Amino acid sequence: MIKKLAAVALACVTFSSVNASADQLDTVIQRGTLNCGVVLDFPPMGYFDENNEPAGFDVDYCNDLAEVLGVDVNVLNLTWGDRIPSLIAGKTDVVIGSTSDTLERAKSVGFTYPYFVFKFQVIAGKDKNIQSFDDLENLKVGAALGTTYETEYLAYAEKKGWGKDNYTSFKSENDAYLGLYQGKVDAIISTNTNIATKLRSKEFADFAAGPFVPKYDDVVGLIAKRSETAWINYLNLFLVRQIRDGNLDAAYNKHFGSDAPADLIQSLRDNK
Protein backbone atom coordinates (compact mmCIF):
# COMPACT_ATOMS: atom_id res chain seq x y z
CA MET A 1 0.00 0.00 0.00
CA ILE A 2 2.73 2.41 1.06
CA LYS A 3 4.75 1.47 -2.01
CA LYS A 4 1.77 2.20 -4.21
CA LEU A 5 1.24 5.57 -2.58
CA ALA A 6 4.91 6.40 -2.96
CA ALA A 7 4.76 5.49 -6.65
CA VAL A 8 1.72 7.71 -7.15
CA ALA A 9 3.40 10.56 -5.27
CA LEU A 10 6.55 10.17 -7.35
CA ALA A 11 4.51 10.15 -10.55
CA CYS A 12 2.78 13.36 -9.43
CA VAL A 13 6.08 15.06 -8.69
CA THR A 14 7.61 14.03 -11.99
CA PHE A 15 4.51 15.01 -13.90
CA SER A 16 4.22 18.42 -12.25
CA SER A 17 7.89 19.22 -12.79
CA VAL A 18 7.55 18.41 -16.50
CA ASN A 19 4.43 20.53 -16.56
CA ALA A 20 6.13 23.44 -14.81
CA SER A 21 8.85 23.65 -17.40
CA ALA A 22 6.37 23.66 -20.30
CA ASP A 23 5.18 27.06 -21.38
CA GLN A 24 1.47 27.70 -20.98
CA LEU A 25 1.20 29.05 -24.53
CA ASP A 26 2.67 25.81 -25.91
CA THR A 27 0.50 23.77 -23.58
CA VAL A 28 -2.67 25.40 -24.86
CA ILE A 29 -1.68 25.03 -28.51
CA GLN A 30 -0.64 21.41 -28.07
CA ARG A 31 -3.75 20.56 -26.11
CA GLY A 32 -5.90 22.14 -28.80
CA THR A 33 -8.30 23.57 -26.21
CA LEU A 34 -8.30 26.88 -24.37
CA ASN A 35 -9.75 26.63 -20.87
CA CYS A 36 -11.16 30.09 -20.42
CA GLY A 37 -12.69 31.09 -17.07
CA VAL A 38 -15.58 33.55 -17.10
CA VAL A 39 -17.94 34.80 -14.39
CA LEU A 40 -21.35 34.01 -15.90
CA ASP A 41 -23.25 35.85 -13.23
CA PHE A 42 -22.34 39.31 -14.42
CA PRO A 43 -24.27 40.47 -17.49
CA PRO A 44 -23.53 41.71 -20.04
CA MET A 45 -19.89 40.63 -19.49
CA GLY A 46 -20.86 37.02 -18.78
CA TYR A 47 -24.27 35.35 -18.54
CA PHE A 48 -26.34 32.43 -19.80
CA ASP A 49 -28.42 33.29 -22.85
CA GLU A 50 -31.96 32.02 -23.49
CA ASN A 51 -30.57 28.69 -24.78
CA ASN A 52 -28.60 28.34 -21.53
CA GLU A 53 -25.34 28.83 -23.43
CA PRO A 54 -22.55 31.06 -22.05
CA ALA A 55 -22.70 34.49 -23.67
CA GLY A 56 -21.46 38.01 -23.11
CA PHE A 57 -18.54 40.31 -23.73
CA ASP A 58 -16.05 38.13 -21.83
CA VAL A 59 -17.26 34.98 -23.61
CA ASP A 60 -16.74 36.70 -26.96
CA TYR A 61 -13.20 37.53 -25.88
CA CYS A 62 -12.64 33.84 -25.01
CA ASN A 63 -13.88 32.87 -28.48
CA ASP A 64 -11.70 35.49 -30.19
CA LEU A 65 -8.66 34.33 -28.23
CA ALA A 66 -9.25 30.68 -29.08
CA GLU A 67 -9.68 31.63 -32.71
CA VAL A 68 -6.34 33.44 -32.96
CA LEU A 69 -4.66 30.57 -31.12
CA GLY A 70 -6.28 28.12 -33.53
CA VAL A 71 -7.77 25.98 -30.77
CA ASP A 72 -11.22 25.02 -29.42
CA VAL A 73 -12.63 26.92 -26.50
CA ASN A 74 -13.91 25.53 -23.24
CA VAL A 75 -15.70 28.23 -21.24
CA LEU A 76 -15.73 27.54 -17.50
CA ASN A 77 -18.26 29.20 -15.25
CA LEU A 78 -16.58 30.71 -12.16
CA THR A 79 -17.72 32.68 -9.15
CA TRP A 80 -15.74 35.76 -8.15
CA GLY A 81 -13.94 33.73 -5.49
CA ASP A 82 -13.07 30.85 -7.84
CA ARG A 83 -11.01 32.92 -10.22
CA ILE A 84 -7.58 32.48 -8.70
CA PRO A 85 -8.03 28.93 -7.36
CA SER A 86 -9.04 27.86 -10.87
CA LEU A 87 -5.71 29.17 -12.21
CA ILE A 88 -3.64 27.63 -9.44
CA ALA A 89 -5.36 24.29 -9.85
CA GLY A 90 -4.77 24.42 -13.60
CA LYS A 91 -8.48 24.25 -14.43
CA THR A 92 -8.21 27.44 -16.46
CA ASP A 93 -5.44 28.85 -18.66
CA VAL A 94 -6.74 32.39 -18.45
CA VAL A 95 -9.57 34.11 -16.62
CA ILE A 96 -11.48 36.75 -18.56
CA GLY A 97 -13.56 37.79 -15.61
CA SER A 98 -13.51 41.55 -15.01
CA THR A 99 -10.72 41.23 -12.47
CA SER A 100 -9.80 44.58 -10.90
CA ASP A 101 -6.07 45.13 -11.16
CA THR A 102 -5.19 45.80 -7.53
CA LEU A 103 -1.55 45.68 -6.47
CA GLU A 104 -2.49 43.32 -3.64
CA ARG A 105 -3.86 40.78 -6.12
CA ALA A 106 -0.91 41.28 -8.46
CA LYS A 107 1.27 39.75 -5.75
CA SER A 108 -0.55 36.48 -6.39
CA VAL A 109 -1.54 36.49 -10.01
CA GLY A 110 -0.30 37.87 -13.34
CA PHE A 111 -2.34 40.71 -14.84
CA THR A 112 -2.43 41.66 -18.51
CA TYR A 113 -3.04 45.16 -19.80
CA PRO A 114 -6.52 46.42 -18.99
CA TYR A 115 -9.26 45.27 -21.34
CA PHE A 116 -12.19 47.17 -19.88
CA VAL A 117 -12.95 50.04 -17.53
CA PHE A 118 -16.05 50.06 -15.35
CA LYS A 119 -17.65 52.69 -13.22
CA PHE A 120 -19.03 51.63 -9.87
CA GLN A 121 -22.54 52.87 -9.41
CA VAL A 122 -25.49 52.83 -7.06
CA ILE A 123 -28.82 51.27 -8.00
CA ALA A 124 -31.78 51.92 -5.72
CA GLY A 125 -35.56 52.20 -5.70
CA LYS A 126 -36.81 55.35 -7.44
CA ASP A 127 -38.56 56.37 -4.21
CA LYS A 128 -35.21 56.55 -2.41
CA ASN A 129 -34.31 59.52 -4.60
CA ILE A 130 -30.56 59.24 -4.22
CA GLN A 131 -28.82 62.30 -5.63
CA SER A 132 -25.30 62.04 -4.32
CA PHE A 133 -23.19 59.22 -2.91
CA ASP A 134 -23.46 60.75 0.55
CA ASP A 135 -27.23 60.15 0.51
CA LEU A 136 -26.41 56.51 1.28
CA GLU A 137 -25.49 57.41 4.83
CA ASN A 138 -28.74 56.29 6.45
CA LEU A 139 -29.77 53.66 3.93
CA LYS A 140 -29.20 49.92 3.93
CA VAL A 141 -26.55 49.21 1.33
CA GLY A 142 -25.35 45.91 -0.09
CA ALA A 143 -22.85 44.50 -2.57
CA ALA A 144 -21.44 41.16 -3.66
CA LEU A 145 -18.91 39.57 -1.31
CA GLY A 146 -15.26 40.11 -2.15
CA THR A 147 -15.78 42.53 -5.02
CA THR A 148 -13.75 45.69 -5.45
CA TYR A 149 -16.90 47.80 -5.12
CA GLU A 150 -17.56 46.21 -1.74
CA THR A 151 -14.05 47.25 -0.68
CA GLU A 152 -14.47 50.73 -2.14
CA TYR A 153 -17.84 51.27 -0.49
CA LEU A 154 -16.61 50.06 2.90
CA ALA A 155 -13.51 52.24 2.67
CA TYR A 156 -15.68 55.24 1.84
CA ALA A 157 -18.14 54.43 4.64
CA GLU A 158 -15.30 54.08 7.12
CA LYS A 159 -13.80 57.40 6.06
CA LYS A 160 -17.17 59.07 6.58
CA GLY A 161 -17.74 57.24 9.87
CA TRP A 162 -20.97 55.52 8.72
CA GLY A 163 -20.15 52.21 10.39
CA LYS A 164 -20.81 48.73 9.02
CA ASP A 165 -24.24 48.12 10.55
CA ASN A 166 -26.14 49.22 7.47
CA TYR A 167 -24.07 47.10 5.14
CA THR A 168 -24.98 43.63 3.84
CA SER A 169 -22.72 41.36 1.85
CA PHE A 170 -24.21 38.95 -0.69
CA LYS A 171 -22.60 35.76 -1.93
CA SER A 172 -22.91 36.68 -5.59
CA GLU A 173 -23.97 39.44 -7.93
CA ASN A 174 -27.33 37.73 -8.57
CA ASP A 175 -28.00 37.45 -4.84
CA ALA A 176 -27.24 41.15 -4.40
CA TYR A 177 -29.87 42.05 -7.02
CA LEU A 178 -32.31 39.56 -5.47
CA GLY A 179 -31.74 41.19 -2.08
CA LEU A 180 -32.36 44.63 -3.56
CA TYR A 181 -35.48 43.41 -5.35
CA GLN A 182 -36.85 41.85 -2.15
CA GLY A 183 -36.17 45.00 -0.17
CA LYS A 184 -33.52 43.48 2.11
CA VAL A 185 -31.40 46.51 1.24
CA ASP A 186 -32.32 49.94 -0.09
CA ALA A 187 -29.47 50.20 -2.54
CA ILE A 188 -26.64 48.11 -3.89
CA ILE A 189 -23.34 48.98 -5.47
CA SER A 190 -22.62 47.33 -8.78
CA THR A 191 -21.04 48.21 -12.10
CA ASN A 192 -22.60 50.67 -14.52
CA THR A 193 -22.81 48.00 -17.23
CA ASN A 194 -24.62 45.44 -15.08
CA ILE A 195 -27.00 48.10 -13.76
CA ALA A 196 -27.84 49.25 -17.29
CA THR A 197 -28.65 45.63 -18.23
CA LYS A 198 -30.84 45.09 -15.16
CA LEU A 199 -32.74 48.35 -15.67
CA ARG A 200 -33.86 47.09 -19.09
CA SER A 201 -35.73 44.19 -17.45
CA LYS A 202 -39.26 44.75 -16.19
CA GLU A 203 -38.48 43.46 -12.68
CA PHE A 204 -36.37 46.54 -12.08
CA ALA A 205 -38.83 49.07 -13.52
CA ASP A 206 -39.15 50.79 -10.14
CA PHE A 207 -35.41 51.15 -9.72
CA ALA A 208 -33.02 53.77 -11.01
CA ALA A 209 -29.28 54.12 -11.47
CA GLY A 210 -27.77 56.47 -8.91
CA PRO A 211 -24.46 58.26 -8.53
CA PHE A 212 -21.05 56.76 -9.25
CA VAL A 213 -18.66 55.78 -6.49
CA PRO A 214 -16.52 58.93 -6.23
CA LYS A 215 -13.05 59.05 -7.73
CA TYR A 216 -12.83 55.47 -8.83
CA ASP A 217 -12.38 53.87 -12.22
CA ASP A 218 -12.42 50.11 -12.09
CA VAL A 219 -9.70 49.00 -14.46
CA VAL A 220 -9.81 45.28 -15.18
CA GLY A 221 -7.40 42.89 -16.83
CA LEU A 222 -7.18 39.25 -17.83
CA ILE A 223 -5.40 37.08 -15.29
CA ALA A 224 -3.08 34.13 -15.71
CA LYS A 225 -0.48 32.39 -13.57
CA ARG A 226 2.05 34.95 -12.40
CA SER A 227 4.99 32.86 -13.59
CA GLU A 228 3.71 32.54 -17.17
CA THR A 229 5.28 35.70 -18.57
CA ALA A 230 5.41 34.49 -22.17
CA TRP A 231 1.73 33.61 -22.03
CA ILE A 232 0.89 36.98 -20.48
CA ASN A 233 2.87 38.67 -23.27
CA TYR A 234 0.77 36.84 -25.81
CA LEU A 235 -2.43 37.87 -24.04
CA ASN A 236 -1.26 41.49 -23.96
CA LEU A 237 -0.71 41.51 -27.69
CA PHE A 238 -4.11 39.87 -28.12
CA LEU A 239 -5.78 42.71 -26.20
CA VAL A 240 -4.05 45.37 -28.29
CA ARG A 241 -5.08 43.56 -31.46
CA GLN A 242 -8.67 43.39 -30.24
CA ILE A 243 -8.75 47.19 -30.35
CA ARG A 244 -6.88 47.46 -33.65
CA ASP A 245 -8.77 44.71 -35.44
CA GLY A 246 -12.13 46.13 -34.47
CA ASN A 247 -13.15 43.17 -32.30
CA LEU A 248 -13.57 45.42 -29.27
CA ASP A 249 -16.02 47.57 -31.23
CA ALA A 250 -17.83 44.47 -32.49
CA ALA A 251 -18.24 43.05 -28.97
CA TYR A 252 -19.19 46.46 -27.62
CA ASN A 253 -21.83 46.90 -30.30
CA LYS A 254 -23.25 43.48 -29.61
CA HIS A 255 -23.56 43.95 -25.85
CA PHE A 256 -23.88 47.69 -25.31
CA GLY A 257 -25.45 48.80 -28.58
CA SER A 258 -22.76 51.24 -29.72
CA ASP A 259 -19.12 51.47 -30.73
CA ALA A 260 -16.75 51.48 -27.78
CA PRO A 261 -16.62 55.07 -26.50
CA ALA A 262 -13.50 57.02 -27.40
CA ASP A 263 -12.66 57.62 -23.74
CA LEU A 264 -12.73 53.89 -23.00
CA ILE A 265 -10.38 53.15 -25.88
CA GLN A 266 -8.19 56.04 -24.83
CA SER A 267 -7.97 54.85 -21.26
CA LEU A 268 -7.21 51.29 -22.38
CA ARG A 269 -4.39 52.71 -24.51
CA ASP A 270 -3.17 54.97 -21.69
CA ASN A 271 -3.19 52.19 -19.14
CA LYS A 272 -1.25 49.84 -21.35
Place this chain on the structure above:
Amino acid sequence: MEYEFHWNIVFQKMPELLNGAFVTLHVSVLAMLLGIVIAILLAIAKMNNSKPFCYVATVWVEIARNTPALFQIYMAYFGLGAFGIHLSPYVAVLSALVFINAGYLTETFRGGFQSIPSTQYSASKSLGMTSFQVYRYIILPQMLRRIYHPMTNQFVWSILMSSLGILVGMSELSGTTQRLQSLSFRTLEFFIVAAVMYFIITKLVLISSSLLSRRLFKGEI
Protein backbone atom coordinates in the same frame (compact mmCIF):
# COMPACT_ATOMS: atom_id res chain seq x y z
CA MET B 1 4.46 23.05 -6.94
CA GLU B 2 4.88 26.54 -8.30
CA TYR B 3 2.80 28.21 -5.63
CA GLU B 4 4.76 30.42 -3.25
CA PHE B 5 3.14 30.80 0.14
CA HIS B 6 2.87 34.30 1.62
CA TRP B 7 2.04 33.70 5.26
CA ASN B 8 2.57 37.21 6.61
CA ILE B 9 -0.66 38.53 5.08
CA VAL B 10 -2.57 35.89 7.03
CA PHE B 11 -0.93 37.01 10.26
CA GLN B 12 -1.84 40.61 9.49
CA LYS B 13 -5.47 39.60 9.08
CA MET B 14 -5.48 37.30 12.13
CA PRO B 15 -7.75 39.57 14.23
CA GLU B 16 -10.44 39.42 11.52
CA LEU B 17 -10.13 35.64 11.24
CA LEU B 18 -10.36 35.21 15.00
CA ASN B 19 -13.40 37.43 15.03
CA GLY B 20 -14.95 35.20 12.35
CA ALA B 21 -14.11 32.11 14.42
CA PHE B 22 -15.81 33.68 17.41
CA VAL B 23 -18.99 34.30 15.39
CA THR B 24 -18.88 30.67 14.23
CA LEU B 25 -18.63 29.38 17.77
CA HIS B 26 -21.26 31.82 18.97
CA VAL B 27 -23.89 30.88 16.41
CA SER B 28 -23.32 27.14 16.80
CA VAL B 29 -23.48 27.14 20.59
CA LEU B 30 -26.70 29.15 20.51
CA ALA B 31 -28.14 26.93 17.78
CA MET B 32 -27.30 23.86 19.86
CA LEU B 33 -28.91 25.16 23.07
CA LEU B 34 -32.10 26.28 21.33
CA GLY B 35 -32.10 23.07 19.31
CA ILE B 36 -32.00 20.94 22.47
CA VAL B 37 -34.91 22.81 24.05
CA ILE B 38 -37.06 22.48 20.94
CA ALA B 39 -36.02 18.85 20.40
CA ILE B 40 -37.18 17.91 23.90
CA LEU B 41 -40.58 19.45 23.18
CA LEU B 42 -40.78 17.75 19.78
CA ALA B 43 -39.75 14.39 21.21
CA ILE B 44 -42.45 14.64 23.88
CA ALA B 45 -44.96 15.64 21.20
CA LYS B 46 -43.99 12.68 19.04
CA MET B 47 -44.21 10.12 21.82
CA ASN B 48 -47.37 11.47 23.27
CA ASN B 49 -49.73 10.55 20.40
CA SER B 50 -51.82 13.73 20.66
CA LYS B 51 -52.56 14.19 16.97
CA PRO B 52 -51.84 17.86 16.09
CA PHE B 53 -48.59 18.09 18.07
CA CYS B 54 -47.39 14.75 16.81
CA TYR B 55 -48.14 15.87 13.25
CA VAL B 56 -46.17 19.12 13.61
CA ALA B 57 -43.23 17.28 15.16
CA THR B 58 -43.21 14.65 12.41
CA VAL B 59 -43.28 17.24 9.62
CA TRP B 60 -40.48 19.19 11.31
CA VAL B 61 -38.27 16.12 11.75
CA GLU B 62 -38.91 14.84 8.23
CA ILE B 63 -38.06 18.16 6.55
CA ALA B 64 -35.04 18.86 8.74
CA ARG B 65 -33.55 15.43 8.15
CA ASN B 66 -34.31 14.99 4.48
CA THR B 67 -33.39 18.32 2.85
CA PRO B 68 -29.91 19.87 2.50
CA ALA B 69 -28.81 22.45 5.07
CA LEU B 70 -27.79 24.68 2.18
CA PHE B 71 -31.41 25.04 1.00
CA GLN B 72 -32.69 25.60 4.52
CA ILE B 73 -30.31 28.50 5.06
CA TYR B 74 -31.10 29.91 1.63
CA MET B 75 -34.84 29.58 2.26
CA ALA B 76 -34.57 31.25 5.67
CA TYR B 77 -32.82 34.21 4.05
CA PHE B 78 -34.19 34.65 0.53
CA GLY B 79 -37.25 32.38 0.79
CA LEU B 80 -38.77 34.32 3.69
CA GLY B 81 -37.53 37.54 2.06
CA ALA B 82 -39.97 36.93 -0.80
CA PHE B 83 -42.77 37.25 1.78
CA GLY B 84 -41.33 40.46 3.16
CA ILE B 85 -39.83 38.77 6.25
CA HIS B 86 -36.25 39.97 6.44
CA LEU B 87 -33.94 38.06 8.73
CA SER B 88 -30.39 39.26 9.13
CA PRO B 89 -27.77 36.79 7.87
CA TYR B 90 -26.99 35.87 11.48
CA VAL B 91 -30.61 35.17 12.39
CA ALA B 92 -31.21 33.29 9.12
CA VAL B 93 -28.26 30.97 9.74
CA LEU B 94 -29.15 30.59 13.41
CA SER B 95 -32.75 29.65 12.68
CA ALA B 96 -31.76 27.18 9.97
CA LEU B 97 -29.25 25.53 12.31
CA VAL B 98 -31.77 25.41 15.16
CA PHE B 99 -34.27 23.85 12.76
CA ILE B 100 -31.82 21.15 11.70
CA ASN B 101 -30.43 20.47 15.17
CA ALA B 102 -33.92 20.17 16.62
CA GLY B 103 -34.92 17.79 13.83
CA TYR B 104 -32.01 15.44 14.37
CA LEU B 105 -31.97 15.63 18.18
CA THR B 106 -35.69 14.83 18.37
CA GLU B 107 -35.01 11.41 16.96
CA THR B 108 -31.97 11.03 19.20
CA PHE B 109 -34.01 11.84 22.30
CA ARG B 110 -36.91 9.66 21.26
CA GLY B 111 -34.57 6.79 20.56
CA GLY B 112 -32.92 7.36 23.94
CA PHE B 113 -36.24 7.21 25.77
CA GLN B 114 -37.45 4.18 23.92
CA SER B 115 -34.21 2.31 24.46
CA ILE B 116 -35.01 2.05 28.18
CA PRO B 117 -37.18 -1.06 28.68
CA SER B 118 -40.56 -0.16 30.15
CA THR B 119 -40.16 -3.07 32.57
CA GLN B 120 -37.65 -0.91 34.48
CA TYR B 121 -40.44 1.56 35.09
CA SER B 122 -42.80 -1.07 36.48
CA ALA B 123 -40.05 -2.69 38.53
CA SER B 124 -39.11 0.64 40.16
CA LYS B 125 -42.77 1.43 40.83
CA SER B 126 -43.20 -1.91 42.54
CA LEU B 127 -40.30 -0.97 44.83
CA GLY B 128 -42.34 2.02 45.93
CA MET B 129 -40.72 4.84 43.93
CA THR B 130 -42.85 7.70 42.66
CA SER B 131 -43.03 8.40 38.91
CA PHE B 132 -40.80 11.42 39.38
CA GLN B 133 -38.21 9.37 41.22
CA VAL B 134 -38.24 6.71 38.53
CA TYR B 135 -37.48 9.30 35.87
CA ARG B 136 -34.98 11.16 38.04
CA TYR B 137 -32.95 8.18 39.25
CA ILE B 138 -33.53 5.35 36.78
CA ILE B 139 -34.59 6.51 33.32
CA LEU B 140 -32.96 9.93 32.78
CA PRO B 141 -29.41 8.98 33.84
CA GLN B 142 -29.39 6.01 31.50
CA MET B 143 -30.92 8.01 28.69
CA LEU B 144 -28.45 10.87 29.08
CA ARG B 145 -25.60 8.43 28.87
CA ARG B 146 -26.97 6.92 25.68
CA ILE B 147 -27.63 10.19 23.87
CA TYR B 148 -24.55 12.02 25.08
CA HIS B 149 -22.27 11.10 22.21
CA PRO B 150 -24.84 11.56 19.43
CA MET B 151 -25.46 15.02 20.93
CA THR B 152 -21.76 15.85 20.82
CA ASN B 153 -21.65 14.75 17.20
CA GLN B 154 -24.59 17.00 16.42
CA PHE B 155 -22.75 19.90 18.02
CA VAL B 156 -19.63 19.34 15.94
CA TRP B 157 -21.75 18.98 12.85
CA SER B 158 -23.54 22.21 13.66
CA ILE B 159 -20.20 24.04 13.93
CA LEU B 160 -19.17 22.76 10.52
CA MET B 161 -22.58 23.50 9.00
CA SER B 162 -22.39 27.10 10.14
CA SER B 163 -19.79 27.56 7.39
CA LEU B 164 -22.77 27.64 5.02
CA GLY B 165 -23.36 31.12 6.42
CA ILE B 166 -21.17 32.16 3.50
CA LEU B 167 -24.28 31.67 1.32
CA VAL B 168 -26.03 34.63 2.85
CA GLY B 169 -23.00 36.85 3.34
CA MET B 170 -22.54 36.15 7.04
CA SER B 171 -19.15 37.12 8.47
CA GLU B 172 -18.45 33.86 10.26
CA LEU B 173 -15.14 32.11 9.76
CA SER B 174 -15.83 30.94 6.19
CA GLY B 175 -17.36 34.23 5.06
CA THR B 176 -14.45 36.19 6.50
CA THR B 177 -11.98 33.83 4.87
CA GLN B 178 -13.69 34.16 1.51
CA ARG B 179 -13.70 37.94 1.71
CA LEU B 180 -10.04 38.12 2.68
CA GLN B 181 -9.06 35.69 -0.06
CA SER B 182 -10.85 37.61 -2.78
CA LEU B 183 -9.17 40.85 -1.76
CA SER B 184 -5.67 39.42 -1.75
CA PHE B 185 -6.14 36.25 -3.85
CA ARG B 186 -4.03 34.30 -1.30
CA THR B 187 -6.48 31.42 -1.41
CA LEU B 188 -4.48 28.52 -0.06
CA GLU B 189 -3.04 30.42 2.90
CA PHE B 190 -6.40 31.71 4.12
CA PHE B 191 -8.20 28.42 3.53
CA ILE B 192 -5.50 26.41 5.30
CA VAL B 193 -5.56 28.69 8.33
CA ALA B 194 -9.37 28.63 8.43
CA ALA B 195 -9.37 24.84 8.20
CA VAL B 196 -6.92 24.65 11.10
CA MET B 197 -9.19 26.96 13.10
CA TYR B 198 -12.23 24.77 12.42
CA PHE B 199 -10.19 21.75 13.46
CA ILE B 200 -9.14 23.42 16.71
CA ILE B 201 -12.67 24.55 17.53
CA THR B 202 -14.20 21.11 16.98
CA LYS B 203 -11.32 19.39 18.78
CA LEU B 204 -11.81 21.67 21.79
CA VAL B 205 -15.49 20.86 21.81
CA LEU B 206 -14.78 17.13 21.68
CA ILE B 207 -12.14 17.27 24.40
CA SER B 208 -14.27 19.33 26.73
CA SER B 209 -17.28 17.13 26.14
CA SER B 210 -15.28 14.02 26.98
CA LEU B 211 -13.96 15.68 30.17
CA LEU B 212 -17.52 16.63 31.05
CA SER B 213 -18.76 13.12 30.36
CA ARG B 214 -16.14 11.71 32.74
CA ARG B 215 -17.42 13.96 35.47
CA LEU B 216 -21.06 13.27 34.68
CA PHE B 217 -20.87 9.54 34.23
CA LYS B 218 -17.78 8.72 36.30
CA GLY B 219 -16.10 6.67 33.62
CA GLU B 220 -19.10 4.45 32.97
CA ILE B 221 -19.18 5.23 29.28
